[in-house]
Amino acid sequence: GQQVMQIPQYQHVQEGEDFTTYCNSSTTLSNIQWYKQRPGGHPVFLIQLVKSGEVKKQKRLTFQFGEAKKNSSLHITATQTTDVGTYFCAGLNAGGTSYGKLTFGQGTILTVHP
Amino acid sequence: DAEITQSPRHKITETGRQVTLACHQTWNHNNMFWYRQDLGHGLRLIHYSYGVQDTNKGEVSDGYSVSRSNTEDLPLTLESAASSQTSVYFCASSDLAATDTQYFGPGTRLTVL
Numbered sequence: 001g002q003q004v005m006q007i008p009q010y011q012h013v014q015e016g017e018d019f020t021t022y023c024n025s026s027t028t029l030s031n032i033q034w035y036k037q038r039p040g041g042h043p044v045f046l047i048q049l050v051k052s053g054e055v056k057k058q059k060r061l062t063f064q065f066g067e068a069k070k071n072s073s074l075h076i077t078a079t080q081t082t083d084v085g086t087y088f089c090a091g092l093n094a095g096g097t098s099y100g101k102l103t104f105g106q107g108t109i110l111t112v113h114p
Numbered sequence: 115d116a117e118i119t120q121s122p123r124h125k126i127t128e129t130g131r132q133v134t135l136a137c138h139q140t141w142n143h144n145n146m147f148w149y150r151q152d153l154g155h156g157l158r159l160i161h162y163s164y165g166v167q168d169t170n171k172g173e174v175s176d177g178y179s180v181s182r183s184n185t186e187d188l189p190l191t192l193e194s195a196a197s198s199q200t201s202v203y204f205c206a207s208s209d210l211a212a213t214d215t216q217y218f219g220p221g222t223r224l225t226v227l
Contacts, residue, residue, distance in 0.1 A: 009154070033215065042204060042218040043157070088156060092214055102216060106156035
């Protein structure tokens, strides 16, 4: 079945440093979504990428979708303590019968040291 | 405002007992999902439903069951709780006609002793 691998599992940064997490799928994706989970909270939708090579920005966050629609990345510029949490990518498989069913990566736990 | 709720938020039970976790959404979403979250494994899909009377197994469905008798609710039942089922459980829903964005409930922390 479809697998979505996310690296790194953990990342510690000093406040002000940049951060990147990578997501790779074993199959071509219809779209990819990113979620953030604050400590003790639940995953919250951040963004969805649909087009091959798409790049979207949300303030200090930059999301990319690979040309082959099998990989994605999230980059945070100049991290702040409010960025602390777990970042998940989630892929929707292209075609097949998995309509509406996302496959989540393992998540990257980001710690920001002030 | 529309929302998705889970109850209880915390539950401690004993091995072998039957446990039911409730999930209720007022988004009127067709799709509902149950995940468990364990460190190092991310969110793993247990069961999901595309509508009333529809249920499907996810990647870690053994020992769990669900039923969908109406649009709003998808209760998750652990038939005979095991210590390996100690986890945080999240319910989520999404709209059939939308972009498949999933909206998550606050989670239930289950401990099986």
